[in-house]
Amino acid sequence: MRKQKTFYITTPIYYVNDVPHIGHAYTTIAADVLARYKRLRGYETFFLTGTDEHGQKVQQAAVKQGLDPQAHADRMVTAFKELWKRLTISNSDFVRTTEDRHKWIVQYVLRELKDRNLLYQAAYEGWYCLPDERFWAGNEVVDGKCPECGRPVEHISESNYFFKMSAYRDRLIQHIRKHPGFIQPESRRNEVLGFLDRPLEDLCISRPRARLSWGIPFPFDPDYVTYVWVDALVNYISVPGYGSDDRRFKKWWPADIHLVGKDILTTHAVYWSTLLMALGLDLPKTLFAHGWWTVNGEKMSKSLGNVVDPNAMAAEYGTDAFRYFLLREVPFGQDGDFSKQAMTGRYNSELANDLGNLFSRTLTMIEKYSGGAVPKPHPKAVKADDRRMAARAGKLYKSVGGEMDRFAFHRALLEIWTLVDSANRYVEQNAPWDLAKDPKKRPRLDTVLYHLAETIRILAIYLFPFMPTTAQRMITEIGSTAQLDHALKPWDYQWGKLKPARAVQKGRPLFPRMEAPATIPKQETVASATLSKEIRMESTQTEPSLITIDDFRKLELRVGRVVTAEKVAGADKLLKLSVDIGTETRQIVAGIAKKYIPEELIGKSVILIANLKPAVIRGIESRGMILAAGDKEVEALATFIEPVQPGLRVK
RNA sequence: GGCGGCGUAGCUCAGUGGUAGAGCAGGAGAAUCAUAAUCUCUUGGCCGGGGGUUCAAGUCCCUCCGCCGCUACCA
Numbered sequence: 125m126r127k128q129k130t131f132y133i134t135t136p137i138y139y140v141n142d143v144p145h146i147g148h149a150y151t152t153i154a155a156d157v158l159a160r161y162k163r164l165r166g167y168e169t170f171f172l173t174g175t176d177e178h179g180q181k182v183q184q185a186a187v188k189q190g191l192d193p194q195a196h197a198d199r200m201v202t203a204f205k206e207l208w209k210r211l212t213i214s215n216s217d218f219v220r221t222t223e224d225r226h227k228w229i230v231q232y233v234l235r236e237l238k239d240r241n242l243l244y245q246a247a248y249e250g251w252y253c254l255p256d257e258r259f260w261a262g263n264e265v266v267d268g269k270c271p272e273c274g275r276p277v278e279h280i281s282e283s284n285y286f287f288k289m290s291a292y293r294d295r296l297i298q299h300i301r302k303h304p305g306f307i308q309p310e311s312r313r314n315e316v317l318g319f320l321d322r323p324l325e326d327l328c329i330s331r332p333r334a335r336l337s338w339g340i341p342f343p344f345d346p347d348y349v350t351y352v353w354v355d356a357l358v359n360y361i362s363v364p365g366y367g368s369d370d371r372r373f374k375k376w377w378p379a380d381i382h383l384v385g386k387d388i389l390t391t392h393a394v395y396w397s398t399l400l401m402a403l404g405l406d407l408p409k410t411l412f413a414h415g416w417w418t419v420n421g422e423k424m425s426k427s428l429g430n431v432v433d434p435n436a437m438a439a440e441y442g443t444d445a446f447r448y449f450l451l452r453e454v455p456f457g458q459d460g461d462f463s464k465q466a467m468t469g470r471y472n473s474e475l476a477n478d479l480g481n482l483f484s485r486t487l488t489m490i491e492k493y494s495g496g497a498v499p500k501p502h503p504k505a506v507k508a509d510d511r512r513m514a515a516r517a518g519k520l521y522k523s524v525g526g527e528m529d530r531f532a533f534h535r536a537l538l539e540i541w542t543l544v545d546s547a548n549r550y551v552e553q554n555a556p557w558d559l560a561k562d563p564k565k566r567p568r569l570d571t572v573l574y575h576l577a578e579t580i581r582i583l584a585i586y587l588f589p590f591m592p593t594t595a596q597r598m599i600t601e602i603g604s605t606a607q608l609d610h611a612l613k614p615w616d617y618q619w620g621k622l623k624p625a626r627a628v629q630k631g632r633p634l635f636p637r638m639e640a641p642a643t644i645p646k647q648e649t650v651a652s653a654t655l656s657k658e659i660r661m662e663s664t665q666t667e668p669s670l671i672t673i674d675d676f677r678k679l680e681l682r683v684g685r686v687v688t689a690e691k692v693a694g695a696d697k698l699l700k701l702s703v704d705i706g707t708e709t710r711q712i713v714a715g716i717a718k719k720y721i722p723e724e725l726i727g728k729s730v731i732l733i734a735n736l737k738p739a740v741i742r743g744i745e746s747r748g749m750i751l752a753a754g755d756k757e758v759e760a761l762a763t764f765i766e767p768v769q770p771g772l773r774v775k
Numbered sequence: 776g777g778c779g780g781c782g783u784a785g786c787u788c789a790g791u792g793g794u795a796g797a798g799c800a801g802g803a804g805a806a807u808c809a810u811a812a813u814c815u816c817u818u819g820g821c822c823g824g825g826g827g828u829u830c831a832a833g834u835c836c837c838u839c840c841g842c843c844g845c846u847a848c849c850a
Contacts, residue, residue, distance in 0.1 A: 139850045180849060248848090259848080289848095311780065315845045318778050328848055352850065390847055455788090459843095466787095469799075477812050485809035492808070538798090552814045557807070633810050 131167040132376040133159055136384050137174040137219060137359050140200035141181045144207045145424070146417050146450075146462060147385060149434035153447050154414065154456065154533065155383050156213045160589035161528050163214075166611040170376050172363055173208070174219030175201050179352035180331075183338040193338045197222060210438055211447065212592050214609070219363045221340075221355055229362035230355050231343040233403065236367075237287060238344060242402050248284040248328050251277040285330035285348060292398040293324040299397070305410060307393055308531065309457035312386065312413045316393045327395060329354045357396045361405070378406040381531075389413040412531055415459035432462055444591035445471050445635060451533040451590060468638055478544050479583075480635040483598060485551060486576045487630040493560045498577045498603050499570035500624040509553060510575050514619040516546050517582045521617050524586050533590075540586045547579045577602050578622045584608065585617060594634055603628045681774035683764070684710070684732040684750065689725045701725070703732060703748070706771015710734075710747045716761065731762045731774050 135155045138148050152173055159171035177197040186196035201220060208215065219226055237243050250259040297320050300306055300313060307313035330348040331339060339349030360379060365372035384392050389411070397407050419430045437446045449467050452474070454460030490498060501510075520539060527536035550572075559569040580602050588595035588608040599606050603626030606616070615621065684703035699717045703710045710732070731751040751762040 136850095141850070176850070182850090250848090311844080314779055318845065319847075321778075322846080325848080351848075353848075356850080386844085388850080390845085391850090394847075453787095461787095472810095472812095473799075476810060481809055481812040483809095485812080487809090489808050548813060549815095551808070552806075555806080555808085560808090635810080637810055637812075 129167045130375060131159070131162040131169045132364065132379040132381075133162075133169070133171050134360050134379055134382050135173040136382075136388060137176040137221065137356055138204060139176045139179070139181070140197050140204075141185055143200070144204050144434060146419075146432040146434055146437075147424075148204070149207065149211060149446075150417065150450050151383055151385060151414065152208060152213055152215075153211060153450055156211075156215070157447070157451060157533060157589045158381070158383075158528070158531070159214055159216075160592060160609070163610070164585070164588060164608065164612055165525070169216070170364065171215045172217050172219060172360070173213070173215045174217075174359060174363075175204055175221065176352065176356040176359075177201075177220055177222045178339045178349075178355055180336055180338075183336065186338075194222060207434055210435060211443055214592075217363055219359050221359060225368075226359060226362045227340050229367045230340045230350055230358045232367040233354075233358055233399075234350065235343055236403060240402065242288045242291075243285050243329075244288070245283055246286050247281045248286075249279070249281045252280045253277045282332055282335075284328050284332070285342070285345075286326040287329045287354075287399070287402070289327040289395070289398045290324045292401045293320060295401060296320060296394065296397055299407060300393075306407065307389075308410060308412045312389055312457075316389065319390060319394065324394070327351075327398075353391055353395055354399065357392070357399065360396075360408070366405075379408040381410040381412055382408050383412050383414065386413040386415055412457070414456055415454065418459065418461045420463045421461055437467075441467060441471060441638070442635070444594045445475055448475060448537070448590055452537045454534065456531050456533050471635065472637055474541070475635040476633075476637045478541065478548065479587075480633055482544060482547050482551070483580060483601075483634055484630075486547075486573075486580060487601065487628050489556050490573055490577065490628050491630060493556060493569060494573055497627050498622060498624045499573050501571040501574040502567035505567040505571040507571075509550065510571060513546060513550055513575050513579060516543055517579060517619055520582070520586055528589075536586075537590065540583065543579065543583055543586075547576060547583075550579075551576065574622075574624060577628075578619060581606075581622045582617070582619070585612065597631065597634065601629050601631055680734040681751075682706070682732050682734045683768045683770050683772040683774060684730050684748075685770040686725045686728050686730060699725070701750075703730065703750070704770045705732060705734060705748075706769065712748050712750060714750050714752075716750075716752060720761070725761075728761070729763050729768055729770070 133155050135151045138144070155171060155173065159169050163169045175197070177193075182197060183193050186193040189196060191199075197220070205218065208218075221227070221230075234243075248259075252259050297317065300317060300320075304310075304313070307316055329351040330342060330345075331351055333341070333347050333349055336349060339352065340355050342348040342350065360382065361373070361377060362368075364376035366377070382392055382396075392411055400407055416424075417432070418424060419432055422428060422430060424431050434446070441449070446467075449470055452470060453462075453466060490496065520543060523539045524536045527533070527539060554572045556569055556572050559565040559572065580598055581604055584595040584598040584602075585608065587598070592609070596608050599608060602622070604622060606612075682705050684705045686701055687704050687709060688702045690700050699714050699720070701712045701714055703712055712732070733749045733751070752760060
């Protein structure tokens, strides 16, 4: 008997310091798509996700809320579990690092490392910021101050356990060179190799209990808890049975793929790989680092208040449409931008118009012209056009499979859409409404309608990993009894398997068209973007990055009208402006000369911070500041949609 | 600073040394089964600048400009 093919896929376990956002959703959805795809193709699949619950930040967050760390973690875990349910995530298990089954194995791993003589005790030295309870590397410290809070740091030395990571540097480099697919995408692989070009140091894997108690105790030294990364990474082997169930562990390890965000690639590529080497275990077959999402072109952050809530998106667009967008919009591995405009654009044109409408028109025609049952095709009425459709559908098995196996989700969807597009063209070219007018053309009409129905059945199979609910609906409404959350037989993918004569059941549109979001007036985005930038600067000082309305009120923002503008001699970026703010005319120096020529600014309304401390720039006094969008270079001045009086308060 | 990558249509990007492409957006038309959804045709490029190799360069080499990523022990 042939051995059952297996597939083991993981997401990172998510740190419970944060509520789930689009980044968490992205990784997990991608993993779910792969898991469903593999199951459909007959692989026994183990799909693991979970939560990482120990460590300093969790402890701090819990203390802040007056909670026990475990209680805090319990609360956060619910948010993740509920989100995965809502996003139809089909994980096989959900691990929490606070569970005994995991803690136990982490201790087993530590003992194993100790027995193999791979641990030693030494002093960990570094600059420590006491209020932040955080270490900083020498090059991160700015003038002896903490780069995060600006308070002085002290050089301290504490005893810790170190893992002899440095010993594995060469082996790891060799492994990465020998297995080009180990780290993907290739650019990330190069980064890791670049990282390994430099000396690799040993890894400090303990924390003194006196400083941090929320962690897994060292089994052989009660004064220490385990460094969270070691704790967390071990989940990939603790759950499938390392140290507890050899047979099960052999079945699943090495993992086929660890899916991670690009921010945690190094920890996986280096810490995890060397730990596995130390334990004498195989490395995972693939480590794939995907990109990050920005929102409306901006970095997502709490202080900007633009964090995308996956729950809200699923509620607004539907889970399947949200899943589709995330995987279709951006080549997997690259960064992407999320915006409601882009989301709605793809939703309407690809899901509602192309796919949803194809489905709708097909079912309607079967109802109208065929009494509501899938007609039987007539062999003699089959034409070249039909054979082309069947051939196109047949090609998807390989082409979609190839792209999926390369983790090129957007290309897999493009492949699937070639069939959607062909089907819409097929409808136009064969015009069933014309065939229906002539009873003699009945065989041809039946054949055309069957081909459309069968195309939909096949589309549903390929769409299932991406949009499970929609795909199953398509299958059911077209009159098939197939269940897509099970492995299909190879012949199920073949043309002609849809049984005729079954009644179709047309339901609500798959994807009702949506109103495009009103385009955000440019000025509005600009103003808020620039404002937030100011706020961001301040907010890095304090722990909760939100400001209160009172903080905001400290800014005296006023409408100004530019009266004169001239270049500042000897400075290529500066303009000297005089700005009418109603009660007076202010002289302001602004760094906008690369973008605007002085003449075109005269008469323009701008937003001015009126209570900014005056500054002297290039010997010219500047009393205030005008708002503009841009990071390093100014891209646009903030102004107003309606004409406004100078001096008016902006709030 | 070091290492790596990118710069092609309004936007997002594809492009093995051999006549510059797709999707979206824009323009024109056809059709009426369909969620006004579809289908056909179409406008639009000093391929970042300069230099070189070659019969031939978006593609190879050099250089400049611009943008981005990595540069570990908080997760």
